[in-house]
Amino acid sequence: MSNIRALCYPYLTMAWRHRWWSVVLAWLICVLCWGAIMLIPSKYEVSARLYIDSDVVLTPLLKGIGLESAPANQIDMLHRTLLSRPNIETLIARTSLKSSVASPAAMQMLAYRLANEVKVVTPAKNLFSVTYSDSDPVRTYEVVNSLLAIFIESRSASSRNDIDGARRFLSEQIDIYAEKLKKAEVRKKEFYDSYADLLPDPAGGLSHLDTAIAQVASLKTQLADNRLKLVVLKKELMNTPSALSVAPDGARARPGPTVAASPDLTRAELNLEALRLRYTEQNPDVVRARELVARLRASGLGVNAVDTAARVIPNPTYERVKNDIVEAELAAALLTQRLAAMTQERDRLQAMSREKPNVLNDYVTIKREYEEAYNGHAELLRRYEAMRLTEAADSGGDKSKVKIVDPPVVPLNPIFPRRQMLATAALALGLCVGIGLPLVLKQFDRSFHSLMELEDLGLPIAGGISAINKPRPLLWRAVDVSALSFALLALVATNFVLILRVFEV
The missing domain is CATH 1.10.287 (Helix Hairpins)
Known part of the structure; x- marks a missing residue:
């Protein structure tokens, strides 16, 4: 026990001797850290989730007679094209970000930054998530909300454009195949009339x-x-x-x-x-x-x-x-x-x-060409009808519904920095530095505080003379201890006030 006391006594003495320096250093460290925390810019995050719900009644009805468009394929397509350059420029034009664009170079840099900072993920089947972080909460909300609007508009516009393109293509191909079918039919009839005696009966009989x-x-x-x-x-x-x-x-x-x-x-x-x-x-x-x-x-x-x-x-x-x-x-x-x-x-x-x-072979070839033209024309007509049903289902039947599961809201608390946690860490750092100051000063102190320290040198000790200090009044000591306690309590109280008032958001 005496050895422990002798070991701790120098440090305690050094700590009491430099107590005010420790308090001042702790306050200085905490104030500097608190100021730095207040200067760190806040970062807000807004997230929204959409769910594409396939109609469980209409989809089975259209299976086999309509053009199938799986929601998973729509999500994958929109996932790949949502952050394209035209959509990013539309997003900038719809939000307050357009005020920060002063030149084409600034537009290009902003578009690049948005493409990297906006996160588009699919955490589950048919689920679509959009996340964005920014220092302005309102602007963050505007970006995510505009992206949702662009998502829905792109889905509708993409479906309409695909159907219009398919309609034009099918109409052109139907006209081409109708002309081919007409020519093949005339050629088949003329050939059969010329060599009817050598050709088999169209009804399935012999020639x-x-x-x-x-x-x-x-x-x-x-x-x-x-x-x-x-x-x-x-x-x-x-x-x-x-x-x-x-x-x-x-x-x-x-x-x-x-x-x-x-x-x-x-x-x-x-x-x-x-x-x-x-x-x-x-x-x-x-x-x-x-x-x-x-x-x-x-x-x-x-x-x-x-x-x-x-x-x-x-x-x-x-x-x-x-x-x-x-x-x-x-x-x-x-x-x-x-x-x-x-x-x-x-x-x-x-x-x-x-x-x-070669009459029979020629007739087989002509007949095959006619059947190919006929089957192609019939298949195109079937696909045109399927496309029409798909268009009616997409526009009127609402075959695939987009539901906003988690709508975007204006964030109240930033996700970074965590000022309350950082303020507590700053207080802990200030106290640790204040406590560590006497320990550091002890390493440079060459004085002896007890006879046991002298005995460690291995020299004979004849005796010791204590320093005679002028005794201070008891009141003065009480004031000194009270002031020290007040300084420490004030430091802790200041930290709590900052956490509850200043760093509450």
Whole structure:
């Protein structure tokens, strides 16, 4: 304890000895700092936030039929163009900043400074924030408020300009494509009229050439069937008796003088002829049919004696077969005539096709050009209608609404400097300097304040003689302590007064 007292005693002595110098220095430091704080220019900040609200009812209705303009794209576009040079010049002209512009160089410097000092950020989706700081609170408010107005005007003007430009472009393109469509349609019709026989039916059918080829093949098949029918009928006619003998009592008798084959033999021979037309002689069906005919002929079936007493009458079956042969021959003649005419038409179309081998490719190209013109014209009309709906939605439906979430207000308190905090820091600095002054002076003091300091030198000490000071009256000491306390309290009180009155804003 004694060592601590001995250590602190010199400093306390030095502090008491230079107490008034410490107080004066503390006051001087505080006054200088307070004056400097008052001279620091104030800086005010104004901030505003906007929210672009997409219409939750109108936007889905226009999806797919109107031109989509996402609010996020609008924010990004306006974010990039809001601080452009024309907008900055408009901002200067609308606020009191125009009074500080005396030359084009000053205008350029002011525009550059505003572009750097105005902060435009998007802190959240569809949220748009504008912040500006200046020494004049009213001017700061004017800048932010004017920027908001420019923002809304730019959005409307940009939308109108885009729609007007799109309308002009679409109208021009619609006229161009209408002319192209008209020319393509005329060219397609003229080409089709010239080569209609070689081109497919527009309704989806075959061309005249393909139809002629198919009809020739069909007529050949019909003619071959008819000729086969004639062969079978003639064979049947040969095996059918032309007359029948009838007994006197009216009952049918056996055939007369002529020899008639058995119906079984006739059917077997007809079957054999039909199989030979379809298969070879080695086919099992042909072999069996041939063996059956041989057995019937060997058995002598169908040959009967003629009853001399019977009466001979015409055979109706024979007459029917003759009629069938006549009809078949007539049909064969007609088919032959039709086949000749159709073959001639097919040959003519094939000759035309050989002369114009690329007709189909040319027609496909012309048709594709017509379809491209038609589709392009239809798509442009659809987009024009979508643009019209978008224009109506932007102007009347208010598809995207701009809401000012935090409107700008004239600031009352500056954001810099924080004078109350700085005033307190100045008081703390003054007190620290006042307290530190005795400590600094102690480092230059060569006197000894106690015997213990002398003992630290390692020298023998015979004794000590205290200084005899003239005692001061108790009242004087009380006044001295009171004055010191008053000076310190006045310093602290002055700081509080400045904080509450002078630095309250």
